[in-house]
Amino acid sequence: MSRSTRRSILGRVFGGAAVLVCACACFESSSHAQAIKVSPQPSEAGSFRTGRVSISIPAPAPELLEMGPDLRVLMEPLAAAKLRLIAAFILSDNLAQLPGSTTPLTKYALVEVPRAAEFMDVDEATFKTVVDGMNQQFSSGNLQSTMQTEIDRHFADLGAGKLTVDKPTQLGTMFSKPNVSGFAMLMPMAVKDKSVTLVAATLVVRVRNRLLFAYLYTQYKDKASVDWVTQTSESWADAILKSNEP
Known part of the structure; x- marks a missing residue:
């Protein structure tokens, strides 16, 4: 792939979209929940489509x-405009309460694909260009303002009020391997009279020549919360790659 094409993909992927934290799920579930009447049955296939390719996501x-x-449609409004949600994982107790629940999600994971690059090999x-771009975003002093702008746009669309992002604490690169890199940070935020700090992990994964962004979140309580995200993120990344081996 030419250098100009790689730059084109990078431009389409970024712009704040790749590091957007879907924080509103920690405060309340989507307002669309009460309009949907279905039985909460989780997906068992573990196979998801992106760019005419089936990808296994454990x-x-x-x-x-x-x-x-x-x-899964309840989580779609939380995805950034440049990304498409293809998988969402929540606790079984939360799943059993849907639809219609407003119980905060204390632990969850999302997998998204960049819309403009979904069909590109x-x-x-x-992939290295994308990872380098992620490194720049996470080390940028503008990360807080970038995320605030994206979250303001999403909260305006959802009518959920004002969510304020405090200065993130960068936890750095958790791991970097062929076809996958992981980054983490602490995200303090507040909406109305509620506040929470998230441990947020972002994984950049290349699988079957497709680009995925995987996100893992848990509410911060102590060091054990950070350890859980760090260890779970790496084992999840390894599992995704292994489950898609030829």
């Missing part, structure tokens, strides 16, 4: 279940 942890196509050089 659950990041045993306690997290994929929501399935009927209930991503080679090793292009």
Whole structure:
């Protein structure tokens, strides 16, 4: 793939979209929930389509279940405009309460694909360009303002009020391997009279020549919360790559 094409993909992927934290799920579930009347059945196939390719995505942890196509739509408004949600994992207790629940999600995971690059074959050089771009975003002093702008736009669309993002604490690169890199940070935020700090992991994954962004979140309580995200993220990344081996 040419250098100009790689730059084109990078431009389409970024712009704040790749590091957007879908924080509103920690405060309340989507307002669309009460309008949907379905039985909460999680997806068991573990196979998801992107760019005419089927990709196997296992659950990041045993306690997290994929929501399935009927209930996954509740999480779609949380995805950034440049990304498309293809899988969402939440705790079984949360899943059983849907639709219609406003219980905060204390632990969940999302997998998204860049809309503009969904049908493009991503080679090793292009993947490295994306990872380098992620490194720049996470080290940028403008990350807080970038995320605030994206979250303001989403909260305005959802009518959920004002969510304020405090300065993130960068936890740095968790791991970097062929075809996958992981980054983490602490995200303090507040909406109305509620506040929460998230441990947020972002994984950039190249699988079957497609680019995925996987996100893992848990509410911060102590160091054990950070350890859980760090360890679970790496094992999840390894599992995704292994489950898609030829």
